[in-house]
Amino acid sequence: MKSQISALMDGELDAHELHEPLAALRDDEGARESWRTYHLISDALQGRALLSADCLHRVVARLAQEPILVAPHPSAVRPPERAPWFVPSALAAGVAAVALVGWLAFAPQQGAGPGPTPLAQAPAAPTIEAAKAPASVPLTTASRDYLLAHQAFSSRNSLLGLAPYVRSVSDDAAARKP
Amino acid sequence: MTRAIGAVLLCVAAGLAQAQAAPEALDWLRKIHQATEKLSYTGIFVYQQAGRTETSRISRLADADGGVEKLEVLDGPPREILRTRDEIRCYLPERQIVKVDRRRNQRDFPALLPEQVNALAEHYSITKHDVQRIAGYDCQVLVLAPRDNLRYGYQLWADLRTGMLLKARAFDANGQTVEQFTFTQLEIGSVPRERLRPLRAARNWRVEQAGVAPADLARSGWKVSPHLPGFRKIVEIRRMLSDTQPVGQVVYSDGLAAVSVFIEPIAGRTETARLGLASMGAVNVYTREVADHLVTVVGETPAASVQRIGDTVEYHRPQ
Numbered sequence: 436m437k438s439q440i441s442a443l444m445d446g447e448l449d450a451h452e453l454h455e456p457l458a459a460l461r462d463d464e465g466a467r468e469s470w471r472t473y474h475l476i477s478d479a480l481q482g483r484a485l486l487s488a489d490c491l492h493r494v495v496a497r498l499a500q501e502p503i504l505v506a507p508h509p510s511a512v513r514p515p516e517r518a519p520w521f522v523p524s525a526l527a528a529g530v531a532a533v534a535l536v537g538w539l540a541f542a543p544q545q546g547a548g549p550g551p552t553p554l555a556q557a558p559a560a561p562t563i564e565a566a567k568a569p570a571s572v573p574l575t576t577a578s579r580d581y582l583l584a585h586q587a588f589s590s591r592n593s594l595l596g597l598a599p600y601v602r603s604v605s606d607d608a609a610a611r612k613p
Numbered sequence: 614m615t616r617a618i619g620a621v622l623l624c625v626a627a628g629l630a631q632a633q634a635a636p637e638a639l640d641w642l643r644k645i646h647q648a649t650e651k652l653s654y655t656g657i658f659v660y661q662q663a664g665r666t667e668t669s670r671i672s673r674l675a676d677a678d679g680g681v682e683k684l685e686v687l688d689g690p691p692r693e694i695l696r697t698r699d700e701i702r703c704y705l706p707e708r709q710i711v712k713v714d715r716r717r718n719q720r721d722f723p724a725l726l727p728e729q730v731n732a733l734a735e736h737y738s739i740t741k742h743d744v745q746r747i748a749g750y751d752c753q754v755l756v757l758a759p760r761d762n763l764r765y766g767y768q769l770w771a772d773l774r775t776g777m778l779l780k781a782r783a784f785d786a787n788g789q790t791v792e793q794f795t796f797t798q799l800e801i802g803s804v805p806r807e808r809l810r811p812l813r814a815a816r817n818w819r820v821e822q823a824g825v826a827p828a829d830l831a832r833s834g835w836k837v838s839p840h841l842p843g844f845r846k847i848v849e850i851r852r853m854l855s856d857t858q859p860v861g862q863v864v865y866s867d868g869l870a871a872v873s874v875f876i877e878p879i880a881g882r883t884e885t886a887r888l889g890l891a892s893m894g895a896v897n898v899y900t901r902e903v904a905d906h907l908v909t910v911v912g913e914t915p916a917a918s919v920q921r922i923g924d925t926v927e928y929h930r931p932q
Contacts, residue, residue: 437635472738476758569899569920570889576708577884578891578898580854583703584823585873585896585911587714588848588864590729594642594769594778596649597682597696598794601660601669602893604684604692604703 440469444477579603638741641755642730644776645769651675652777655808656748656799657687662792662894672808681809695811704815711815714823729868736760736843736867737767745770747779748796757869762786763841763918764870765895775801783895785915792894825852830861830876837874838925841918843867857881865922872912872922879907890916904928 439456442448448456459466574582583603586592591599655672667689673682679698686692693704703712733739742754752770759766766788770780782793828851830837839846844865851859858881863874879886879902886907891898899910899919903926910923 472740475738476740476756569901572887572889572891572900574891574893574898575884575887577855580712581873581875581898581909581911582893582896583712584714584852584854584860584862584875585864585871587701587716588866588873589871589913590866590869591871591913593646593649595781595794596673596778597671597684597694598658598660598669600684600694600696600701600703601667601686601794602662602896604686604694604705605660605662605667605893 436463436466437469440466441473444470444473635739635741638739638755639730639734641741641753641771641776642733642739645771645778646730648772648776648778650680652775652801653680653804654777654799654801655804656796658794658796660792660794660894661790663892668797672804674804674806674809681806683809683811693811695809702811704811704818706815709818710821711818712821712823714825716825733757733868736764737869744773748799750774750777750779750799752779759786761842762915763843763921764867764914765791767869772801777801783913821853821855823852823854824859825850827851828861830863832931833861834929834931835861835876836925836927836929837863837922839865839872839922840925841865841867841872841914841922844872847871855883857883870913872910872914872919874922874926875907875909875911876903876926877907877909879905882907890920892916899923901926 436456436459439448439452440459443453443456456466460470583600586600586603589599653673653675655670657668657670660667660669668687670685670687671683673680682696684694690707692706695702695704699716701714703714705712737757737759739755739757742756744751745754746752747770750772751774753773755769755771757767757769765783765785768782768784769778771778777799778794779799780793780795783791785791828849830849844867846863847866848862848864850862852862854860854875854877858877860875860877862876865872865874886900886902888900888902891900895913897912897914897916897919899916899922901908901923906928908923908926910919912919912922
């Protein structure tokens with residue numbers, strides 16, 4: 436069934452083959468879970484924002500709690516603004532508070548922080564946010580010593596053998612002559 | 614506000630996503646792991662990262678003593694790495710140095726064990742895909758998509774017959790490739806032993822021993838709290854990085870990606886440290902200063918994860 440769902444997602448099924456997977460998606464939670472997982476993987480591979488994991492249930496549950504506004508009144512019925520500090524704690528109430536606050540504190544850093552930077556890239560100009568987003572610096576020859584020392588403990592060796600070690604000796608010349 | 618809810622939902626979703634993976638996909642990971650231990654092979658692979666490519670030859674001879682493996686970089690200066698069961702030798706001709714890392718037992722080189730393969734499904738969604746041809750081999754495609762943004766995802770191409778990995782791609786949260794290993798030519802089977810000998814006469818080169826010994830950094834007043842779900846401490850040691858002074862190293866791993874925290878006194882360093890973030894393919898390096906010590910976090914994880922671990926390092930003078 437999973438292969439059929441995958442094929443359905445990829446648009447590879449003919450009209451007469453649709454009935455079975457669609458029925459499974461209607462009746463079988465396992466099939467729906469596969470459908471969501473495949474979309475998650477597809478999103479990850481194609482660079483779309485990862486929102487497909489288990490968000491569906493949460494969004495549906497939250498929507499169910501929302502009051503239904505038949506006719507929206509722009510400003511008159513808007514609830515009073517909450518103080519900003521209240522927002523995270525209120526949201527955290529229903530879920531694991533510690534993990535949540537930790538994650539929220541972490542999120543802006545990730546957004547502001549530089550992605551993987553190419554070796555030869557010049558160090559980033561200092562900015563006001565320097566405390567949150569550390570400077571991008573080139574790898575030095577000494578950094579290779581860290582990479583080599585780290586590599587021995589990488590579990591990826593279990594899949595790739597010696598190949599990942601290439602990082603610790605890679606581009607030596609480029610590291611010295613940026 | 615809406616974004617905050619979105620972020621919270623995403624977080625909760627990632628946390629609650631049920632660990633599930635097709636058993637056959639897990640079997641494939643075991644098969645790949647066994648291939649790295651049991652096969653003899655020699656081949657050419659290309660390493661790509663940040664728009665750069667580098668070609669290397671890798672040879673492995675399986676034998677009763679755990680095998681011998683050699684990596685030769687074919688572009689630029691001829692660097693080499695030779696690995697046996699209990700020793701890694703790295704030949705750096707430009708610096709005229711041989712770096713030697715010797716271990717007392719096999720346990721010191723952590724491998725992906727069968728029981729850890731099952732645990733991987735907690736943090737990665739592991740799925741089997743189609744069959745694609747790489748360097749003449751029909752390969753099974755596997756995808757390990759991370760369930761959070763603390764680690765990279767992986768796409769693997771493994772030979773249908775032997776399980777040998779022909780290609781591996783690491784991708785970030787946007788699906789962008791951060792690094793890729795691809796064999797362009799590979800022969801599986803008997804490998805002549807002379808292929809595994811170090812080519813260069815390195816007799817007069819300086820030998821730098823890692824001198825690895827167990828350590829207890831907490832006793833010296835150091836506190837490292839990884840705070841990354843799924844990452845557990847696998848080793849805590851003292852070692853030499855170059856010929857200067859001992860460095861503390863603590864390693865955390867989620868079974869696939871590992872993060873090392875190095876701690877060393879700034880006073881004894883010969884080279885000025887560059888504080889900040891650097892990267893090499895899927896490896897990010899974060900350096901900061903804590904209590905007159907240099908803290909360097911090296912991990913096969915996104916920059917934010919190594920930074921997060923690095924920022925938890927604290928020093929309190931022991932009583």
